[in-house]
Amino acid sequence: MIGKRTATRSRVGAFLKLLLQLSPIAIAAVPGSVRNDNQSLTIEGPTFTEAISNVTIPVGREAVLSCVVEDLSMYKVAWLRVNTQTILTIANHVITKNHRIGVTHSDHRTWYLHIRDVHESDAGDYMCQINTDPMKSQIVYLEVVVPPDILDYPTSTDMVVREGRNVTLKCAATGTPNPNITWRREASELIPLNNGQEVISVEGAFFNITRVNRLHMGPYLCIASNGVPPTVSKRIMLIVQFPPMIWIQNQLVGAQVGQEITLECLSEAFPKSVNYWTRDNDDIIANSDKYEPVLLDNIYKMHMKLTIRTVGLGDYGTYKCISKNSLGSTDGTIKLYHIPTPTTQPKTTSTPTPTVTREQPNLTN
8 A cells, every 4th residue: 555655656746746847836946955156055945844634524514634834935835636646736726627626825834725515535645745856745534424324225114024923124324434223112112032131222234033023013213323423213113913812801700780890801913903892692782871892002902891881680691802803813701790789687676674673671670
């Protein structure tokens, strides 16, 4: 790499020297020894007084490259693009036709190369050169950083998968430097892993889930960051499909005549299921003054309730909660049995027997 830069520098230097000699702004003096009749005068020539610093700039901003020269005198400073061997500026003059390039200086000591609206293709080596003989130069590297951008392809879109299958979520992003990819769930929910652990995030462009289950269902965020703002993300919905399942906590429920009672079933299914209640004759129980079926749902979970107002003798028996979707159906039964009303014993009253006290005669008289 050093040998390549040295060879490039020699070719550019020779070309620049020729250009300066032919240019109206060419100079007559060169460093070295000049003799006259009286004395010998040594011209040291200009020097770079500070190490040149590499520059990092986000795309779209203005980059300013600088070099500091002492004792420039009648010499000229030029800026060149090394990889294309292009002369950009000489002294105060812009040579290139690139309208984004400009040059300024501070007291002919600090020379600035301006690159407006920096493009990603502007990255590379730039040379600050003085037309001494031999040429003196410094090289600065311009790094152009680009904020991350998530690609529509091959990044995953919303996915639908059967429970128990394997699934891979993909996230592809561009940027300079290369972005890091992090997977998270919305609202900072934990991500269940196959080993039973739960984590807040997963790193990497590929998020592999083995034997996906309903606990994995929900929105995921693919987040791309590379230290260049802004960080970007894409929302990917993972939908896990499975047939209905029903859980019943109390399959035997007792009630007295005239009491209000509520029967409950818990169901899970996706796609969302159709849920209803039936009696022994399989007739669907509709909402009425007697019955109030209620359904509470949350994504794939269903809470089925059936309230029976003023239980009568004809309400005892078997009730069935049924759940159906495109993948299957299931049901559960609850038996409502009669609890007798406690009987009350009639109260009895008793009349107390009066106590009679007889006065004994006095036998001492």
